[in-house]
Amino acid sequence: MQRLFLIFLAAFLINNILLIRFIGLCPFFGVSSRFETSVGMSMAVVFVMTLATLVCWGVWNFLLDPLGVGEFLYIPAFILVIASLVQFVEMVIRKVSPTLFKAMGIFLPLITTNCAVLAAATESVKPGFWKLSLEYNYGLGEALIYTIGIALGFSMVIIMFAAMRERIEIAPIPRSFKGFPIAFIAAGLSSLAFLGFKGLFGI
Amino acid sequence: MDVGMITKAILILGGVGFILGAVLAIASRIFHVEVDLKVEFIRGVLPGANCGACGYPGCDGLAEAIAKGEALPSACVAGGTEVAKQVAAVMGIEVKEPKVAKKALVRCGGGKGEVSHRYVYDGELDCQMAQQVSRGPSLCSYGCLGLGSCVVACPFGAIIMGEDELPHINWKKCRGCGVCVDACPRGIIALVPENQEIHVLCRSHDKGKAVRSVCKKGCIGCKACEKVCEFDAVHIVDNLAVIDHEKCTNCKKCLEKCPTGCISNLIITHHLHK
Numbered sequence A: 001m002q003r004l005f006l007i008f009l010a011a012f013l014i015n016n017i018l019l020i021r022f023i024g025l026c027p028f029f030g031v032s033s034r035f036e037t038s039v040g041m042s043m044a045v046v047f048v049m050t051l052a053t054l055v056c057w058g059v060w061n062f063l064l065d066p067l068g069v070g071e072f073l074y075i076p077a078f079i080l081v082i083a084s085l086v087q088f089v090e091m092v093i094r095k096v097s098p099t100l101f102k103a104m105g106i107f108l109p110l111i112t113t114n115c116a117v118l119a120a121a122t123e124s125v126k127p128g129f130w131k132l133s134l135e136y137n138y139g140l141g142e143a144l145i146y147t148i149g150i151a152l153g154f155s156m157v158i159i160m161f162a163a164m165r166e167r168i169e170i171a172p173i174p175r176s177f178k179g180f181p182i183a184f185i186a187a188g189l190s191s192l193a194f195l196g197f198k199g200l201f202g203i
Numbered sequence B: 001m002d003v004g005m006i007t008k009a010i011l012i013l014g015g016v017g018f019i020l021g022a023v024l025a026i027a028s029r030i031f032h033v034e035v036d037l038k039v040e041f042i043r044g045v046l047p048g049a050n051c052g053a054c055g056y057p058g059c060d061g062l063a064e065a066i067a068k069g070e071a072l073p074s075a076c077v078a079g080g081t082e083v084a085k086q087v088a089a090v091m092g093i094e095v096k097e098p099k100v101a102k103k104a105l106v107r108c109g110g111g112k113g114e115v116s117h118r119y120v121y122d123g124e125l126d127c128q129m130a131q132q133v134s135r136g137p138s139l140c141s142y143g144c145l146g147l148g149s150c151v152v153a154c155p156f157g158a159i160i161m162g163e164d165e166l167p168h169i170n171w172k173k174c175r176g177c178g179v180c181v182d183a184c185p186r187g188i189i190a191l192v193p194e195n196q197e198i199h200v201l202c203r204s205h206d207k208g209k210a211v212r213s214v215c216k217k218g219c220i221g222c223k224a225c226e227k228v229c230e231f232d233a234v235h236i237v238d239n240l241a242v243i244d245h246e247k248c249t250n251c252k253k254c255l256e257k258c259p260t261g262c263i264s265n266l267i268i269t270h271h272l273h274k
Helices: A002-014 A023-031 A037-068 A070-096 A098-107 A115-125 A140-170 A180-195 B005-030 B036-045 B058-068 B078-092 B126-134 B147-154 B179-183 B208-213 B224-228 B253-257 B268-270
Strands: B102-106 B158-159 B167-169 B189-193 B198-199 B234-237 B238-244 B264-265
Touching: A002 A140, A002 B005, A023 A180, A037 A098, A037 A115, A037 A140, A037 B005, A037 B224, A037 B253, A070 A098, A070 A115, A070 B005, A070 B189, A070 B238, A115 A140, A115 B036, A140 A180, B005 B158, B036 B078, B036 B102, B102 B167, B126 B147, B126 B208, B179 B253, B224 B253
Parallel strands: none
Antiparallel strands: B102 B189, B158 B167, B198 B264, B234 B238
16 A cells, blocks of 8 residues: 555656656647646646556556567557547547537647556556666556646646746746746746655665 | 567567557547537638637637637628628627728828938837937937838738838728827827728827928817817827817818928828828
8 A cells, every 4th residue: 555655656746757857748738728628737737647558558468578578569569559549539429529629628639649658557557667676567446546636736736837838928027038938947847846756765 | 680579679669559548549538638620610711810809819829719709790800790790600699880990090191202301210110119319310309210110010911101201001801900100109000990081190299390301291289170170089188289089070171271280181192102
């Protein structure tokens, strides 16, 4: 239990995918300008990351690893699987629930081959890819906890950042800093703040 | 390199790709959703400048709303009568002749040589920036800053900067979307009815003497126009002449009486200034 909690916390806060590792910057800056879109995006990310890890775990453990091709084939294989999966899910949601499709449907293609999703899937599935000062060979449960941690970390930061950017939007800042420049500065400052979590519980 | 390994990798990836492709192809059949062709057609007719004057998120948003019946075919402000007719044709309904189109008007005559400056602004060509430096370089705190933020803002390229350092709006290109109205930090630009010829080209609420000291073209609130008007259409409100467009008959009497020439005939000031 303690190990699961540590894995979650490590993925959620200490190695936050956006602010500490700066992976997935395009959605981070692209959709964080408005609060509603960032919430929709977060929902989609949590959903897709969890699904992607689930499927990739299967692909790795039942296909790539037993056949001995995993070491060099994992990136194309994971991308292929994740992209098709997201496409498929998008079709299903479009048919089954138009409301849900409206809320997060337009974000699904955006994260089809997003680096953050690939990173989350690879790290949680492939042994020895990213070390968190924890012994690294996750079972399915641990892999899921890890990826949910990453996804929730992504959501927390992007929503928090959208709230900040909405306020920045109306603040009297020089024109040359408007838009992305001030957003990058704000992201850098938030990143500094997140560095403070390093060493929490000795992770 | 081991040839067997390469073959194995190709087979695995190809096999996975083939299976996934087949699944997706089948799924696209099973989960097929009818797309409303109306939306596509209406979107094609709309101007596509995404000016947002209709109140919907861009032209796509409006096209969807019209197709659903939430918005009228004439909802596109920028498109005017022509687009409204085309959209109505797509929707299969008749459109009534909409009310008089509105056009943007620069309500300031204080161009180069007319208005005095308190300092030389040498910064970025942006009215908002200039306004932040001690509330603008021009001594008149109501008049045009002449840096052309409206020119940049106009999605239809209808505004050009004149040699008199005042923006000139080409009414043939102006669609009345109102983007320039928001772009002006001093609120000089307004949307006015197209058929209205007489306008007060001044926004200064300062007293006559103060206006005189900074600008040759400003309204001094002398009430000459108010007295000469037979239709009770002009009034001095807070030291500024205001024309009631409902009552004005374009008789041009106030035009002749105005001592500073701030009341203007649009035919002269705008249509010839291209």
